[in-house]
Amino acid sequence: MIQAVVDGVLTGGVYALMAAGLTLIFGVMDIINVAQGIFVVLGAYLSYVLSVHLGIDLFVGLLITMPAMFVVGVVVQWVFISRLGERERTAMSILATYAIAIMIEGILGLVFSDNYVELNAWYVTRSYHVFGFYLPYIYVFGFVLAAVLLGAIYLMLYKTRFGASVRASLQDRSAARLVGVNVDRVATITFGIGVAVTAAGGMVYGATNSFNPNTGYDLISRLLTIVILGGLGSIGGALGAAVCMLVLEDVVAVVWSPVWAPFVFFAALVVVLSVRPTGLFGRSSARAQ
Amino acid sequence: MRRVPSVVGGRNLKAGGLAAAMAVLIVFPLVFTNPTVTSIAVFTLLFMASATAWNVFSGYTGYVSLGHATFFGTGAYLFAIVAMRFNLSAGSSLFALVPVAGVAAMVVAVPFGLVALRTRRHTFVVITIAVFFIFQMLAFNLGITQGSSGIQVPTPNWSPWTFNNPFYYVSLGIVVFATAVSYFLRRSVLGLQLLAIREDEDRARGLGVPAGKAKLTAFVLSALPVGMAGAVYAYFLGQIFPQFAFSPLFDLSVVLMALFGGIGTIAGPLLGALLLESLQQYFTFQFSNGDLYLVIYGGLFLAVLLLLPRGVIPTVTDYLSRRRARRSSAPAARDSLTQPIGEPRTSPIAIVTGKAP
Amino acid sequence: MTVILEARGVSKRFGGIHALDGCDIEVAQGTISGLIGPNGSGKTTLFNVITGYERVREGEIRLDGRAITNMTPEAVFRLGIGRTFQLTRVFGRLSVMDNMLVASQHDASWARRAFRKAGSHGERAKALELLEFVDIARLANEPAATLSYGQRKLLEFAYVLMADPEFLLLDEPAGGINPSLINTLAERIRALNKEGRTFLVVEHNMEFVMGLCHNVTVMHHGRTLVSGDPETVRRDPRVLDAYLGGVGEDEEADGADGAGAPGAPVSDES
Numbered sequence: 001m002i003q004a005v006v007d008g009v010l011t012g013g014v015y016a017l018m019a020a021g022l023t024l025i026f027g028v029m030d031i032i033n034v035a036q037g038i039f040v041v042l043g044a045y046l047s048y049v050l051s052v053h054l055g056i057d058l059f060v061g062l063l064i065t066m067p068a069m070f071v072v073g074v075v076v077q078w079v080f081i082s083r084l085g086e087r088e089r090t091a092m093s094i095l096a097t098y099a100i101a102i103m104i105e106g107i108l109g110l111v112f113s114d115n116y117v118e119l120n121a122w123y124v125t126r127s128y129h130v131f132g133f134y135l136p137y138i139y140v141f142g143f144v145l146a147a148v149l150l151g152a153i154y155l156m157l158y159k160t161r162f163g164a165s166v167r168a169s170l171q172d173r174s175a176a177r178l179v180g181v182n183v184d185r186v187a188t189i190t191f192g193i194g195v196a197v198t199a200a201g202g203m204v205y206g207a208t209n210s211f212n213p214n215t216g217y218d219l220i221s222r223l224l225t226i227v228i229l230g231g232l233g234s235i236g237g238a239l240g241a242a243v244c245m246l247v248l249e250d251v252v253a254v255v256w257s258p259v260w261a262p263f264v265f266f267a268a269l270v271v272v273l274s275v276r277p278t279g280l281f282g283r284s285s286a287r288a289q
Numbered sequence: 290m291r292r293v294p295s296v297v298g299g300r301n302l303k304a305g306g307l308a309a310a311m312a313v314l315i316v317f318p319l320v321f322t323n324p325t326v327t328s329i330a331v332f333t334l335l336f337m338a339s340a341t342a343w344n345v346f347s348g349y350t351g352y353v354s355l356g357h358a359t360f361f362g363t364g365a366y367l368f369a370i371v372a373m374r375f376n377l378s379a380g381s382s383l384f385a386l387v388p389v390a391g392v393a394a395m396v397v398a399v400p401f402g403l404v405a406l407r408t409r410r411h412t413f414v415v416i417t418i419a420v421f422f423i424f425q426m427l428a429f430n431l432g433i434t435q436g437s438s439g440i441q442v443p444t445p446n447w448s449p450w451t452f453n454n455p456f457y458y459v460s461l462g463i464v465v466f467a468t469a470v471s472y473f474l475r476r477s478v479l480g481l482q483l484l485a486i487r488e489d490e491d492r493a494r495g496l497g498v499p500a501g502k503a504k505l506t507a508f509v510l511s512a513l514p515v516g517m518a519g520a521v522y523a524y525f526l527g528q529i530f531p532q533f534a535f536s537p538l539f540d541l542s543v544v545l546m547a548l549f550g551g552i553g554t555i556a557g558p559l560l561g562a563l564l565l566e567s568l569q570q571y572f573t574f575q576f577s578n579g580d581l582y583l584v585i586y587g588g589l590f591l592a593v594l595l596l597l598p599r600g601v602i603p604t605v606t607d608y609l610s611r612r613r614a615r616r617s618s619a620p621a622a623r624d625s626l627t628q629p630i631g632e633p634r635t636s637p638i639a640i641v642t643g644k645a646p
Numbered sequence: 647m648t649v650i651l652e653a654r655g656v657s658k659r660f661g662g663i664h665a666l667d668g669c670d671i672e673v674a675q676g677t678i679s680g681l682i683g684p685n686g687s688g689k690t691t692l693f694n695v696i697t698g699y700e701r702v703r704e705g706e707i708r709l710d711g712r713a714i715t716n717m718t719p720e721a722v723f724r725l726g727i728g729r730t731f732q733l734t735r736v737f738g739r740l741s742v743m744d745n746m747l748v749a750s751q752h753d754a755s756w757a758r759r760a761f762r763k764a765g766s767h768g769e770r771a772k773a774l775e776l777l778e779f780v781d782i783a784r785l786a787n788e789p790a791a792t793l794s795y796g797q798r799k800l801l802e803f804a805y806v807l808m809a810d811p812e813f814l815l816l817d818e819p820a821g822g823i824n825p826s827l828i829n830t831l832a833e834r835i836r837a838l839n840k841e842g843r844t845f846l847v848v849e850h851n852m853e854f855v856m857g858l859c860h861n862v863t864v865m866h867h868g869r870t871l872v873s874g875d876p877e878t879v880r881r882d883p884r885v886l887d888a889y890l891g892g893v894g895e896d897e898e899a900d901g902a903d904g905a906g907a908p909g910a911p912v913s914d915e916s
């Protein structure tokens with residue numbers, strides 16, 4: 001039981017990282033990147049290639065995969081997303097990223113087939129024993145990695161000039177444009193960063209779960225649940241929601257049955273939204289003039 | 290209001306066209322008797338009905354639902370479970386379950402809509418996906434659905450040569466029904482209110498439009514043909530599995546079809562489904578590689594989004610009416626059957642080159 | 647004199663901004679009342695609260711003595727309050743005629759009429775008549791998005807009238823309207839007032855307000871400052887102070903020009 005809570009917090013950190021990317025993209029660009037799930041899987045496969053074929057350590061490999069995913073993000077944003085018109089932007093962006101997701105899924109399927117694979121390293125199978133808890137190294141390392149990257153995002157947002165432009169765009173895109181922020185450039189880089197973190201998320205995910213190209217659906221539905229519960233566009237909310245949901249899921253898996261754990265995940269979303277349509281941490285806006 | 294003579298002519302032409310199309314659809318399986326062809330036709334009709342029904346809600350209100358597969362799966366499972374539980378024997382009389390399946394989908398749509406429609410925009414889209422996943426998970430895990438081993442549905446022992454025909458005509462019936470709903474709704478008070486909600490929901494409410502009731506009614510109504518299509522699908526395939534009855538690709542396909550033809554129009558989803566589903570079925574017969582298919586499908590989807598964001602029908606009618614206007618220099622006739630929502634007169638060139646606003 | 651609308655102690659805060667801070671207002675039945683005040687004094691917010699677009703925690707609003715605080719916009723509309731928006735909100739992709747029909751109210755319950763054909767003969771005739779009334783009937787079949795700002799203002803005014811509201815709240819009805827049409831607009835409002843409808847009009851065009859209204863209320867910092875007949879309000883020194891102060895705060899120094907002549911605090915600023 002307590003073990004389940006600890007596990008939930010540790011895995012929650014990794015989900016928080018992936019969700020932070022998603023919610024950051026939403027906040028700045030007002031689009032939901034449905035491809036975030038498949039990007040995580042893509043990141044996991046990149047780590048897989050590096051570790052299996054080139055023998056590069058998973059964590060060291062991030063030095064290659066994260067920039068690579070950044071470039072993927074920038075290219076996707078530049079080639080597809082930025083070309084969508086302003087009309088029906090919500091619907092269009094969701095559909096476009098969904099289409100990108102199924103294309104990537106198909107490409108991964110062609111290259112790697114549908115067989116499940118796993119990432120391996122010495123720290124994947126070993127674990128610490130602390131106070132009678134059983135803590136796999138990879139969970140701990142993954143959590144630390146997520147915390148470091150989230151800290152980096154935080155520093156980037158609050159301590160750099162670029163971060164100030166991002167925050168301005170988060171608040172109000174047109175106002176940011178008026179005060180001279182190059183919103184399109186900010187959007188492209190933010191999209192790149194939001195996708196780059198999936199490389200790290202994907203690596204940890206791949207080391208703790210087996211995955212295949214279809215895994216993206218499972219991931220994206222969880223990530224969407226987390227960002228909606230956290231209140232769209234709120235990074236802190238995404239962190240809180242990620243940890244809450246993963247703990248809830250792990251606890252349900254222990255006290256009830258692992259089969260129903262994901263069910264609880266979505267049921268919680270439905271229940272929360274029927275009480276608070278703006279999510280757990282969200283606030284309502286919409287100004288009538 | 291000036292009446293341009295060509296409008297009257299256009300209306301007769303339209304009625305004639307409709308009658309001709311109906312005639313073609315009715316004789317189609319009698320002329321093309323190849324079972325492969327008629328089987329493609331059945332799937333195509335089911336998607337024409339589903340895309341039209343989806344459009345009745347999402348196209349008119351602007352609330353993009355990615356959860357209509359819930360209704361499709363509900364219809365399919367209701368059909369399969371009832372047939373299995375009551376040991377019903379196969380035959381034409383089993384088609385009587387099709388409307389029942391549609392009603393079951395409507396029943397599911399009520400609580401679904403009550404929860405989902407409290408939210409807007411992105412949150413609405415996400416909650417429809419979440420509800421869909423809940424249903425898929427239920428189908429995998431409940432006893433009554435027999436989990437991942439699926440359910441066998443009795444298969445009629447009709448001659449293989451005409452086996453598809455009853456399915457074809459029932460599906461055609463659903464298409465006609467869905468189109469009629471779409472058509473009459475479009476002209477009704479409710480239809481106008483839905484369009485107003487799409488434009489500015491709060492403003493519509495401030496003018497006395499009961500937005501909650503209107504949206505829920507449209508949502509529940511749009512579940513009906515989709516549930517019916519699901520039932521026919523289950524019967525036609527002879528067995529169902531959770532991942533096919535509740536498929537994420539279903540919604541994507543339906544949205545793509547509506548988008549391709551023209552969201553918010555009546556003919557758009559029909560045309561989109563006709564082109565894309567028959568193409569898709571053809572591809573499935575040609576290449577058995579599902580992954581290649583995903584790449585092609587995703588690529589096509591993106592191409593439509595970027596190059597034809599308004600859909601084929603509005604783009605073409607716009608082009609035609611502009612040409613007519615140029616030739617006769619009379620005001621362009623607008624027709625609500627094909628014209629979604631008047632407005633932006635983007636040049637077709639701009640649309641094709643992706644420079645449309 | 648019976649009071650048709652009464653607001654007491656209404657407060658509304660947006661973050662740290664007190665958009666309304668214990669605002670009181672009374673509107674007498676059958677009058678044309680003006681509501682003026684510097685930019686940001688809370689006029690639009692008060693409209694939003696009255697018509698259900700914003701919810702409040704403090705204060706009470708009564709219509710004919712009945713509390714209507716925090717009702718939904720639909721409910722408020724059905725009680726016979728129609729309003730227009732400062733930045734117009736028309737249904738852009740619907741035709742002007744369809745915009746009119748959206749707002750038409752029926753006696754039959756919604757469930758019974760929802761599936762009927764939109765726009766009966768009578769409704770269409772009435773819509774055309776009203777469009778004629780505001781002089782945009784020739785645009786009936788154009789999508790509303792193609793109208794100019796002023797035409798949209800007129801359309802909003804017309805479609806609100808479709809439901810025969812007893813009480814109309816107009817937020818800057820003359821903004822963006824061709825000056826030669828402004829007098830016609832005032833005429834229209836007077837004509838409707840003669841039929842017994844009550845008006846509450848927000849407007850920055852002082853000439854328009856002072857000429858049209860029986861009674862003027864001045865708001866400042868979310869509160870009512872003065873209320874009375876146009877002459878009294880015009881003479882009240884606090885009003886001038888409010889405008890000068892308000893302008894200073896909003897750093898719109900050039901807006902103060904109009905206040906040069908006492909008696910006409912701000913002439914035509916928007």
Ligand SMILES: Nc1ncnc2c1ncn2[C@@H]1O[C@H](COP(=O)(O)OP(=O)(O)OP(=O)(O)O)[C@@H](O)[C@H]1O
Nearest residue numbers: 287288660663665684685686687688689690691692
């Ligand atoms: N939705 C909102 N969110 C945040 N602040 C708001 C909101 N609505 C109004 N405000 C603030 O409340 C104050 C009052 O605004 P309001 O629009 O009511 O003023 P107004 O009197 O109508 O001004 P104007 O003459 O410029 O139309 C302003 O400071 C405004 O910025």
Ligand SMILES: [Mg+2]
Nearest residue numbers: 689690691732
């Ligand atoms: Mg205002």
